[in-house]
Amino acid sequence: MAEWLYEEGIGEARAALIEKGRIVEALIEREGEAARAGAILQGRLVQTIIPRKRGVVRLISGEEVLIEPIPPKVAEGANVLVEIFREAIAEEGRGKRAKGRIAQPGSKVHPGPSLLQRLRASDIAIRPCPAHEEDRLEAHGWSELMEEAVTGEVGAEDAALRIFLTPAMILIDIDGSLPPAQLGPKGAKLSAQAIRRMGLAGSVGIDLPTMNNKDERIVAAAQIDKYLPLPFERTAVNGFGFVQIIRRRDRANLMELLREDPVLTAALALLRRAERHGTGGAATITAAPAIIDLLHKRADWIEQLARRRGGEVTLRADSALSLAAGHVA
Structure with a gap:
């Protein structure tokens, strides 16, 4: 049975829809005053x-x-x-x-729904994931998904995707060692799953391998229809293997969100690890200077982390570390 895993993190809330033991959708909502979809x-x-x-x-x-x-x-x-x-x-x-x-006459000012409110409206069970319990998001591949979203690379040697964000549309290039008749359907399936998992929306173009005939192209297109839930519109797969998908776009997708501010993304990921490090108590966060500078500016986040851990949190900058190499002790 499908369920949402929901985590009220420091600086951001996270959610993952789990079906058959896998993350099929992932959502992140960061703190801020930006207008949310649905607000008046x-x-x-x-x-x-x-x-x-x-x-x-x-x-x-x-x-x-x-x-x-x-x-x-x-x-x-x-x-x-x-x-x-x-x-x-x-x-x-x-x-x-x-x-x-x-807004229509008679409308009243109200904020847009939060991530948790949107999940509640889905009628799918929600399982809260506090930091002191098992890390259920990580057990289902959360970090691997975040890496895919940051790099835009999905899959393995037999069938792999490279996802490119452009102002006009999102482009997915498919390559692999499989013959075209097998790579087409496999690439279409991986693309549909990645589109859903990362919330890719708007205009999405998929460059499948050139297949031998119309029947092979129909088989590939059927994989999109099978693994990408409605609503969406798509073209047929043309003779060059290109298919375009249109999905309603309400907010930034996961790739855009994580790439917008790499320092912030790394800092929030490090805070998530710090919440779960050990059994609580005092902790030291060591990270690149840019991350430590940001955390010093967000004293409220550090105070929140200290309350959740039940101990003092110390910040230490290390110029030898990359953004992704921060650690907690």
């Missing part, structure tokens, strides 16, 4: 990009939201309520603003 928030129309079609609203928090359309009676400078339907997404060079629409 107050702001002011500060820019009209295309009259009556597109503009920018600055929320009370200072975050800017791209809105479409602009109702006829709403002029630049007007105070408005905005319904958020896509959260802001970090991208290399320039991030994408959150997207929204002017």
Whole structure:
């Protein structure tokens, strides 16, 4: 039976949907004031990009939201309520603003649902995973999945994926030692599983190997339909082995989230390990200077860790360590 594993970590909450002993979906929600999908928030129309079609609203928090359309009676400078339907997404060079629409008359301000609230709405059982109990996320391959999301590399020698994030779409390249008739279906299956596991959404292109005939391409496409739950739309696999998938995009995917700030990602992973180190009590975190600098700035996280461990937490910088090489003693 499927169940969500949910962990209220320091600085972020984590969840994994487990089916048949494997992580099939993974979600992370980090602390912050950014607008969540589903929120209705107050702001002011500060820019009209295309009259009556597109503009920018600055929320009370200072975050800017791209809105479409602009109702006829709403002029630049007007105070408005905005319904958020896509959260802001970090991208290399320039991030994408959150997207929204002017809320319906009579709407009231409210935040978007948290990760835990979204899980509760799924009607799937939720198992809390406190730090003093068995590390159930790790037992199901959490660290391996995080590594896949950071590197974009999934699979083995016989069939492997390389996942590339671009501003226009996500591209998945498939390679391996299997013959094309076998590599096509295997690569399609791995791609569908990775898309679901990492929350890849928007436009996703999969470059399957060139297969010999239409029947082989149909078999490969069937693997996508089998392993990627609806809703989504896709094209047929063309003669060159390319297939495009469209999924609704509400927030950043796992790859975008982990890559946005490598120092923050490494620091939060280290805090997770520190929560579980030994049997509690005092602990020393040794890490790269950039991580230690961040943790010094977030004294609230260190205080929270000390309370959970029941002992003092000491921070020590070591310039010889890479971001991933921090440790707890």
